[in-house]
Amino acid sequence: MRTPRVIAARGLRRRRDRDATGLFLAEGPQAVREATGIQELFGTPSALERYGDLTESARRAGARISPVTEDALEALAETVHPQGLVAVCEQPGVPLEEALARGPRLAAVLAEIRDPGNAGTVLRTADAAGADAVVFAGDAVDPYNGKCVRASAGSLFHVDVVRAPEPAAVVKAARDSGLTVLAATGYGDTDLDELADAGGLARPTAWLFGSEAHGLPADLLALADARVRVPLYGRAESLNLAAAAAVCLYASARALRRL
Template sequence: MLDRPGVFTERTPRVVRARGLLRRARRDDERLFLAEGPQAVREAVPAATELFGTDEALARYPEIADAARDAGVRVSVVTEKALAGLADTQRPQGLVAVCRYSDVPLAAALARRPRLVVVLANIADPGNAGTVLRTADAAGAGAVVFTDNSVDVYNGKCVRSSAGSLFHLDVVRGGDPAAVVEELRAAGLWVAATDLRGADDLDALADDGVLDRPTAWLFGSEAHGLSAELSAAADARVKVPIHGRAESLNLAAAAAVCLYTSARAQRPSRGADERGRRR
């Protein structure tokens, strides 16, 4: 296919450089990542440096392109083949944005005094991690911490699964899980660890008014859960009640139940300025 004037191909240097961000090492070196698809790109505009789009996609979502231009983001038309090389999905939707890293140190997140925090310890599946991030945002959490040995929050699948929520709250990358727990507790948060064999029942804690305080929830990998040491370091080891015959809930479902239970318990005392969100 011949190059068209003003349309980038897979050989255009800016496209080649952006394609390198599919690798974590390059992302970390440049502190840039890719957000793919209209929902993620729409939310990513304030953090974006460039928007790549096919003719068809830019015509289909003119409001996204206009918002990007208004924010000073460079909008570049690319061929279908170039766009496919930037995407890591089988059926890309025609838009990919290059975005700046937006994670913050844990101390900065805690300085906003969030009432609800999520800690992901040793979570390996990017789809699960992104879904929990999205759920945390929906439940009103102020921060999500990806501890050491957890999936990269800027992994393409994690970014897509978050459906734009990555750009709505504080994200913290790294940190020894035990040290994170101590820092959370020092900031005044009550720390709850999910544990299938936990002594504390989620419904009972809600009924007793325990969950109305600022809370940090610890979630471990779906395959192995939290380590015994990290679970023991929490203030409570909480099991989600199973009322039917299912053996357990998967990570994303368990997180949703716990976070919405906390959100409901905190609702009477939470003001709009207490959520710890970035403005």
């Protein structure tokens, strides 16, 4: 049975409803385990029992626990084989000024990246590399898109997630706060390994990544402190966005560990 609350929650699969309410859906036990700000936890009776620790944790945090039928759960979920739990959560995002005021040592700026799977994977990688903030800049995908949330594997709740309308303003604000801004591009005039060997990564850094289809526009490249390419030692033509981001972020993480 699809109750009015189920119908309202299902609307959060649409961006306009997420933007209007400041809420979004986190699907599956892994996302629920990492989630903060859970308002309501929907689950089939069997899933609520199977994941009793998550159910009890959500209840103690003040969430409403709502048993639903398999049909209702499938209406909320976006995966082909849902795992029985879907949480309605408050969006944990923070303003850019607040994220920068915290003095991040490592940040990732996703400029105009529109593929939710790529964006979520980069967010997860940034978290794993120890980044403090991930900025979705310009006409980027909504970080609370269901596919992006799933691809982040809970990392959405671990870092400062920022949405900013103007990528150029993000670069300026990052530089003004003391961050070195490095633009990742296959056509960069600076080699990542050479930069690392010269100590150029051993400082607070914001990495700027563009879409896999179009890369970074010329105006953003011009604003960066350096345009950095990942060296290719084999015969591959290039790296995809997620792989390149992982290489760049971990190179910075390694350098920053020595400080």
